[in-house]
Amino acid sequence: MTKLTELTITAALLGLKTKQFSAAELVADHSAAIIASRSLNAFITETLDSAAERAKISDQKYAAGTAGVLEGIPLGYKDLFCTKGVLTTAASHILDGFKPPYDSTVTARLDAAGSVMMGKLNLDEFAMGSSNETSFYNAVTNPWRRRSDPNTPLVPGGSSGGSASAVTAEMVMGATGTDTGGSIRQPAAFCGLVGFKPSYGRCSRWGVVAFASSLDQAGPMTRSVADAALMFEVMAGFDPLDSTSANLPVPDTRAAVASTDLKGVKIGVPKEYRIDGTNPEIIAMWEEGVRWAKAAGAKILEVTLPHTKYALPTYYVIAPAEASANLARYDGVRYGLRVPAASLDEQYEATRAAGFGAEVKRRILIGTYVLSAGYYDAYYRKAQQVRNLITRDFTEAFTKVDLLLTPTAPSSAFAIGDKTMDAVTMYLNDVFTVPASLAGLPAISIPAKLDSAGLPLGLQLIGRAFDDAMVIRGAAVLEKSAGFTHRPHSIAG
Amino acid sequence: MSLNQDDVKKVARLARIKLPAEAIPAMITELNGIIKFVEQLQEVDTKGVEPMVRVVTMPLPMRDDRVDYPNLQREVLSNAQEADIAGNRGRYFVVPKVVE
Amino acid sequence: MSLESAMAIAAEPQDLIEGATGKWEIVIGLEVHAQVLSQSKLFSASATAFGAEPNSQVSLVDAAFPGMLPVINRFCVEQAARTGLGIKGKVNPVSVFDRKNYFYADLPQGYQISQFTQPIVTGGEIILDLPEGQSKTIGVTRLHLEQDAGKSSHDLHATKTFVDLNRSGIALMEIVSEPELRSPEEAAAYLRKLRSILRYLGTCDGNMEEGSLRCDANVSVRKPGGEFGTRCEIKNVNSIRFVSQAIQYEARRQIEILEAGGTINQETRLYDSARGETRAMRSKEDAHDYRYFNDPDLLPLELEPGWIESLKSALPxxxxxxxxxxxxxxxxxxxxxxxxxxxxxxxxxxxxxxxxxxxxxxxxxxxxxxxxxxxxxxxxxxxxxxxxxxxxxxxxxxxxxxxxxxxxxxxxxxxxxxxxxxxxxxxxxxxxxxGLRQVSDSGAIEAAIDSILAANPDKVAEFKSGKDKLFGFFVGQAMKATAGKANPAMLNDLLKKKLT
Structure with missing residues (x-):
């Protein structure tokens, strides 16, 4: 018999509605899975007791016929989302002991829809990283292992590494992630999940610890496209508390999820994503994805995004610049860590030196540098101009096509410790995901196949701004083509 | 361009992050690695291109002038490591004395 | 206005200061921070009332909790635009908000949201009312909207500074003058007129004691008509009288240094009203690099020309x-x-x-x-x-x-x-x-006159022989007789008739 933890959200909702099992049972099984998989270090804070209590309410709601759209579904929240009265750390020492007196808009919406928070998930510190190794709460392990080398722990990707690991290990049915340059999509690819970054402005940023305000976007990480669409519809929506929130109706994705073909859809294959030296297995997976799309009835066109090469350097100016200001509030005065010192300035310096990890410090310093007098024009302004060109490339391409199809990441999951020596090498992980972030476009990663080492690879679909439904449609169809049913050995048993 | 020791010290000071002297050489190397990477941007012809601050193109939404907030004094002070919350002087955040 | 035209403005001769090496001219520019008279803050819905218990009017946005975001107050925008129109400035159809980055205990975000490159108002003027009906027009460079910081109290504890964030996030209009003021009196006249305009508009209560109007003065000295000297900024002076005194003191201090062969350090100074002196601020010694950049949490502020026009036509x-x-x-x-x-x-x-x-x-x-x-x-x-x-x-x-x-x-x-x-x-x-009603009954006045004339035949004779001054005597006597209530004009007329 199928374990409850193996179900998708969609299947679990049906089971709950038809009284095949209770929310209490569903939550209890997930609690057990969380405890069993603690070695993955996916959680920073578990809230299993409150989850059990919440599940009872869900069962009452099902009995009363007042169940929400996600009633009783066990979810995990990336620990970048503020949760009222529950430790919220951004995986940073500097937020030691911080219990927000508020819930983020996105998690409040999920809570209101009846979902059950199982805890707060690990991440790269302040979402700065691509491997979840920069967390103050230590690295997260990917449930997947190389077939040939099952003893080497791999990274789950990042920054939403705890989310990816927890969903993959069936500790939760879905998780929230945030994506600034690929932080939902790349870990989804590394863990064989669906990771959806909606259009910038779809999900409120209110109550989400900010990394780079013009790029940050919350989204779901799940084991199916249908689940991602379901979570997305709850998480998205206009929020008057976020001035950059899009005042648009949330699209109904049911038709998109149910699509079985891509007839009439034009899919672009950007030639600049064929970067020299890319792993041939990635190229092969991409080509297979193109064949699936074609077989589903899509028209395939080669398109050009000439400034693709400059997306990463652009991102690594803009994101640190914004972060340098966004992280100035962590000063030991009102919350979090304080390292006492004789003067206010010494206290700031000591607190921030002790509170931030190496990668966060690097980014704050780079961000401070590119905004400082004499360098602003050469770096920050220049990067903003190139960002404009990158966005124009997409606008131009989307006059010809409806979706773009690319790989999600240039490799499969790598070993913990492999790429931590050099920051720039790590940054290259985001080469395929950063451009859509810079342009604020909706983009999704779906698991396509396993590579020769037995690790999942992801395909990325990018859509027009606010055409989130089209991205979900493309993903739903390619998901069916891929028929990816692999599960990590450790979980499948 | 590349950063020298003074640049790194200056930037660390602006960012209020204490860098012990022994950490500076490694930081110079790391930051210059990143700067060298982003230096590629100089190849791009951006003459006449508007800097793009954000992807959102709508105008700034505005709210009405209404006080819509309870007194959150307790919540606001509750996370502080040091706050004068008992004294008859009132309830304050507390920092080392600043000489103006 | 250009720097050249500001430089070309000369002080009135009486406003020059006599130094050991000749006359000096004071050059002053004022930066006024006027608190918008709004119910709630610029970017949050917490209250702005003065004198509330410390930290009782602080939203999570004002205290810069993680993930908190600013949403702008329409009323504050409107008041800034009205003020701009009131000083004959141009309200810009597009302006933007920037982050001004620096660390301070009462600046929770670690940056102030302000307007740097594109303020809501550009240009404007203030007409000074000077003695003897004279006037002088001073250019206003710009008016922009920004958040106020909290309040640090350094005297509540021996080794600690206490921070109250009630003021944090309150809307300020920073109004910057051209360096066209040439005397402490002109500076005072500028502040009086600006305050008057703000109060007429109802955009700021102008209360300097409560800090809802604050003034920083940029002061330098030069030989008349010469290049501008290095300026010092005197911070947060809380009355018009103190602004005058601080400028006067500061100008004399600078002249003494220059005449002794020294140079002026560009620095921020504080006015000590008890001692009547300015002194360098220790907390501002650090080199500044505010790293302004567009706040990505906010979008450009776009104002419809028609809306601006309607505000203009509705100005008082x-x-x-x-x-x-x-x-x-x-x-x-x-x-x-x-x-x-x-x-x-x-x-x-x-x-x-x-x-x-x-x-x-x-x-x-x-x-x-x-x-x-x-x-x-x-x-x-x-x-x-x-x-x-x-x-x-x-x-x-x-x-x-x-x-x-x-x-x-x-x-x-x-x-x-x-x-x-x-x-x-x-x-x-x-x-x-x-019973003070004036007697305008000619009979009653006539009777009073008759009795006076009858009682003083010698005086009547003198008058008639040419001693005109005695007319006043008769008026006075008649007034006395009517307890001061006689209609003076009637009394004069009747008396004249009787005496001719």
């Missing part, structure tokens, strides 16, 4: 227009007109005194004279605001009516005025109760 009459109207329509002297228009409360009182309960047109000049002399003297003596005046505008109007219709003489009116101040009732009631 402002002090300059009002004093012009008093000169042209009421025939007041420019001096009186400015005094009455300087404060909205003055002109409101004045206009009420002109019209309140009036059945006939009151003479604007007579009303103005009574106000600027008698009413202001009483207020000064009793140290009262016009709103607390012991004589109401309606009573002043009634008093003027009683003079104009001959019920009482000007002299008696002063007695009535005092009685009103003393709380005896309305002018009309006092005239009745004290």
């Amino acid at each position: 009459e402002l002090p300059d227009a009002r004093s012009d109207r008093y000169v042209h329509d009421y025939g007041l002297s420019p001096y009186d007109a400015r005094v009455l228009a300087a404060e909205q409360e003055f002109s409101a009182y004045y206009e009420a005194a002109l019209t309140s309960g009036a059945t006939v047109q009151r003479d604007p000049k007579i009303v103005a004279n009574w106000m600027t002399s008698e009413v202001f003297a009483v207020l000064n003596r009793l140290n009262l605001e016009i709103s607390q005046s012991p004589i109401s505008a309606a009573h002043l109007g009634e008093l003027v009516d009683l003079i104009s219709d001959g019920t009482i003489s000007g002299k008696i009116a002063k007695e009535v005025f005092q009685a009103v101040i003393d709380g005896e009732g309305s002018p009309r009631e006092i005239v009745e109760s004290r």
Whole structure:
């Protein structure tokens, strides 16, 4: 018999509605899975007791016929989302002991829809990283292992590494992630999940610890496209508390999820994503994805995004610049860590030196540098101009096509410790995901196949701004083509 | 361009992050690695291109002038490591004395 | 306005300072922070009331909790635009908000949201009312919206600074003048006029004691007509008088340094009003690099030209227009007109005194004279605001009516005025109760004159032989006989007739 933890959200909702099992049972099984998989270090804070209590309410709601759209579904929240009265750390020492007196808009919406928070998930510190190794709460392990080398722990990707690991290990049915340059999509690819970054402005940023305000976007990480669409519809929506929130109706994705073909859809294959030296297995997976799309009835066109090469350097100016200001509030005065010192300035310096990890410090310093007098024009302004060109490339391409199809990441999951020596090498992980972030476009990663080492690879679909439904449609169809049913050995048993 | 020791010290000071002297050489190397990477941007012809601050193109939404907030004094002070919350002087955040 | 044109502005000769090496000119630019009179803060919905318990009006946005975001207050934008229009500036259809980055205990975000490259208002002018009816126009560079910081108290504890964030996030309009002021008096006149405009508009209460109007002064000195010198910024001076004193002190300090062969350090200084000195601020010694950049949490502020136009057409009459109207329509002297228009409360009182309960047109000049002399003297003596005046505008109007219709003489009116101040009732009631009604009955006056003339035949003879001065004697005697109530004009006429 199928374990409850193996179900998708969609299947679990049906089971709950038809009284095949209770929310209490569903939550209890997930609690057990969380405890069993603690070695993955996916959680920073578990809230299993409150989850059990919440599940009872869900069962009452099902009995009363007042169940929400996600009633009783066990979810995990990336620990970048503020949760009222529950430790919220951004995986940073500097937020030691911080219990927000508020819930983020996105998690409040999920809570209101009846979902059950199982805890707060690990991440790269302040979402700065691509491997979840920069967390103050230590690295997260990917449930997947190389077939040939099952003893080497791999990274789950990042920054939403705890989310990816927890969903993959069936500790939760879905998780929230945030994506600034690929932080939902790349870990989804590394863990064989669906990771959806909606259009910038779809999900409120209110109550989400900010990394780079013009790029940050919350989204779901799940084991199916249908689940991602379901979570997305709850998480998205206009929020008057976020001035950059899009005042648009949330699209109904049911038709998109149910699509079985891509007839009439034009899919672009950007030639600049064929970067020299890319792993041939990635190229092969991409080509297979193109064949699936074609077989589903899509028209395939080669398109050009000439400034693709400059997306990463652009991102690594803009994101640190914004972060340098966004992280100035962590000063030991009102919350979090304080390292006492004789003067206010010494206290700031000591607190921030002790509170931030190496990668966060690097980014704050780079961000401070590119905004400082004499360098602003050469770096920050220049990067903003190139960002404009990158966005124009997409606008131009989307006059010809409806979706773009690319790989999600240039490799499969790598070993913990492999790429931590050099920051720039790590940054290259985001080469395929950063451009859509810079342009604020909706983009999704779906698991396509396993590579020769037995690790999942992801395909990325990018859509027009606010055409989130089209991205979900493309993903739903390619998901069916891929028929990816692999599960990590450790979980499948 | 590349950063020298003074640049790194200056930037660390602006960012209020204490860098012990022994950490500076490694930081110079790391930051210059990143700067060298982003230096590629100089190849791009951006003459006449508007800097793009954000992807959102709508105008700034505005709210009405209404006080819509309870007194959150307790919540606001509750996370502080040091706050004068008992004294008859009132309830304050507390920092080392600043000489103006 | 360009730097060259600002440089070309010369001080009045009497405003030059005599140093050991000759005359010096003071160059002053003012940065005024005016708190917008709004209920809630610029980017959050917490309250702005003055004097609340520390940290009781702090939202999670104001305290910069993680993930908190700013949402702008429409009313504050409107007030900034109205103020810009009121000082004849240009309200920009697009302006943007920037982050100004620096660390300080009372700046929770680690940056202030302000407007740097594209302020909401560009340009403008303030007309100074100078002594003897002179005026001078000072250019305003810009007006922008920004958040206030919290308040640090350094004297509540021996080794700690206490921070109250109630003020954090309150909307400020920073109004920056061109460096065109040339004396402490001009600086004071600038502040008075700006404050008056703000109060007329109702955009700021102008209360310097409570900090809702604050002034930083950039002061330098130069030889007349020479290059601008290095300037020092004097921070947060909390009264107009202190601004004048601080500038005066600072200019003398700079002149002494320069004349001794020294150079001025560009620095931020604090005015110590107890000692009457400025001193360098230790907390501002660090080199500044504010790293301004567009705040990505906010979008460009876009204002419809039609909306700006509608604000403009709905502006109230402002002090300059009002004093012009008093000169042209009421025939007041420019001096009186400015005094009455300087404060909205003055002109409101004045206009009420002109019209309140009036059945006939009151003479604007007579009303103005009574106000600027008698009413202001009483207020000064009793140290009262016009709103607390012991004589109401309606009573002043009634008093003027009683003079104009001959019920009482000007002299008696002063007695009535005092009685009103003393709380005896309305002018009309006092005239009745004290029996002060002027005698305009020619028979009664004639009788009084006749008895005076009869009692003083020798004086009558002297007068008739050419001693004209005695006319006053007869007037005085007749007045005395009528207890001062005789209509002076009638008395004069009748007396003349009797003596010829």
